[in-house]
Amino acid sequence: MIYKVLYQPSRDEVPVREQTGALYLEANDVRDxxxxxxxxxxxxxxxxxxxxKFLDYEQKSAEFKLEKL
Incomplete structure (x- = not known):
């Protein structure tokens, strides 16, 4: 399954909405x-x-790139 992860680039700083990043991963579950x-x-x-349809929509986005971790 493919997951969209919203994250802040640093654990040490206060979260700011404008700095929120997104990445896409293939994994078995949320724990993975x-x-x-x-x-x-x-x-x-x-x-x-x-x-x-959510996956179809995200795949059409220019930012969609499946990360290999």
């Missing part, structure tokens, strides 16, 4: 996503599973 991101300095805000 968190394991893959454990060594990154990201402050994970939200993990959203993408299926059906």
């Amino acid at each position: 996503v968190r394991k893959k991101l454990a060594d990154k300095p990201y402050n994970v805000e939200f993990i959203q599973p993408l299926t059906g």
Whole structure:
């Protein structure tokens, strides 16, 4: 399944909406996503599973790039 992860680039700073980043990962479940991101300095805000029309919409976006972790 593909997940969209919204995150802040640093765990040490106060979250600011304008700095929120997004990445896309393929994983078995949310726990697997968190394991893959454990060594990154990201402050994970939200993990959203993408299926059906939501996935189709995100894939049409210019920012859609499936990360290999």
